[in-house]
Amino acid sequence: MRTALFLLLMLSVAAVPGSIFPQRGISAQRVTTYLDQHKTAGPILDKIGLFDVYTTPWFAAIYLLLVVSLLGCVIPRIRLQAKTLRAPVPKVPRRLSRLAGHVEREVAAPPQEVLAAARAALSRRRYRLREDAVAEGAPLELAAEGGRMRETGNLLFHLCLIIVIIALALGRLLGWRGDVIVPVGSSFSSVGARYDTLQPGAWVDTAKFEPWSMKVNNLDVEFEDQVDPSSAQWGQPRHFTASVTTSLPGQAPRQRTLGVNSPLAIGGASVFLLGNGYAPRVTVRDAKGTVLYDEATPFLPQDNTYRSVGAIKVPAASPKQLGFFGFFLPTAAFSKTQGPVSIFPDTRAPALVLGLYEGTLFPGGRPQSVYTLDTASMSQVKDTKGQPLRILLRQGQTYQLPGGRGSISFDNAPRWAGLSIRSDPGKMPALAGALLGLLGLVMSMSLRRRRIFLRVTPEGAGSRLQIGGLAKGDDPRLQVALEQLADTIGARAAPPRTLDPASERKK
Known part of the structure; x- marks a missing residue:
């Protein structure tokens, strides 16, 4: 038992780096940023697995040894307890x-x-x-x-601890998680290539996902506006609900409602509504009026007023590709100290504040975040005064780009729903083990x-x-x-x- 307690302490200490350093399974972009900022320490930490703590061999070795130690402790005690229960x-x-x-x-x-x-x-x-x-x-x-059942409760607690550890391990091996942003009016199909981020378990074949699709028809969002604007409650979210249509092969489409605390079960997975924001639809044309880009581009909220950052990438532009970066402001206003800001999270006066780069959007074919530009192979476009170009677009406006580069129009700003799709086969065994373990703990402490x-x-x-x-x-x-x-x-x-x-x- 002392060995098991020591290994449990080791497991707790080994998990600490996972809360200190960014993890690839949670945010690969943060790991990349950390490596760029720490040229010396970053590669060393990466080599010993501190950016993938929970999937490293040394972390797995600790909890496997813990399971073996617990089994070695519990099995002899089960035999002894069986004799004790039969004894007169x-x-x-x-x-x-x-x-x-x-x-x-x-x-x-x-x-x-x-x-x-x-x-x-x-x-x-x-x-x-x-x-x-x-x-x-x-x-x-x-x-x-x-x-006599006191020792039985003690054994039940330790057995359930083993069950929980094994269930969590199976969940990591057989489960998966994918995140995707779906603008209102758009559809999503559960295919590996369609996820924005996908974290499959070691034994998961993404080619065998059960096919299903979901269309986000509407996203109903309410913000607090019945209080004084100086109040801390001004603009606070009050309600998020998505109206969706789900489709499975061989079944008729179903109209369903997806809420923040009301996930949907579909295709062996659970769909959660984790976030929302705006995806401004812009149209970029070249000097001849040919449409080069016409999409709703998700921007990422940064604060409670939904001041959002994002990037609009136009790879079809020639001879140089265009990349717009900047902010989306749902209710735009101007501050003498901060410049353009948003004063309310709903779209009461939407505007885009953008800068422009030109060059190569994807140097070396390296993956990058959809919200940022990799400007390593790009140069910033300047205005006629030689200053970095700044574009302010309100909804329905068009801006002519300098140097015959064409134009950009801000059409509208539909919302997007952030969906997290998860499959965790170890969830229910872990829950059952935790509840039985709690029962065993109560028995061992009360009897x-x-x-x-x-x-x-x-x-x-x-x-x-x-x-x-x-x-x-x-x-x-x-x-x-x-x-x-x-x-x-x-x-x-x-x-x-x-x-x-x-x-x-x-x-």
């Missing part, structure tokens, strides 16, 4: 006064009635009883044992392993009751429990008589 209750020892707890009482009742009262009291407490035959005239004896021995001898017109008790482990309430048991037996065997008022008057 021991006989009453000769000298009860030498036991850890001891009580003697005089009871105004015959020994048989006292023994019957003791048998009933212990049976109600779910004690196992043993009553051996005695010679005529000998003291009556009764042995009882309770709390007391006790052995109680009684001897009843006749004394005058009544009986002398002797009770001795033993407890496994520390039990400071053993003596109190024996005294309460003696009181209960005395009350059952010789209850106080109620006098008849009529007979009292005759006397």
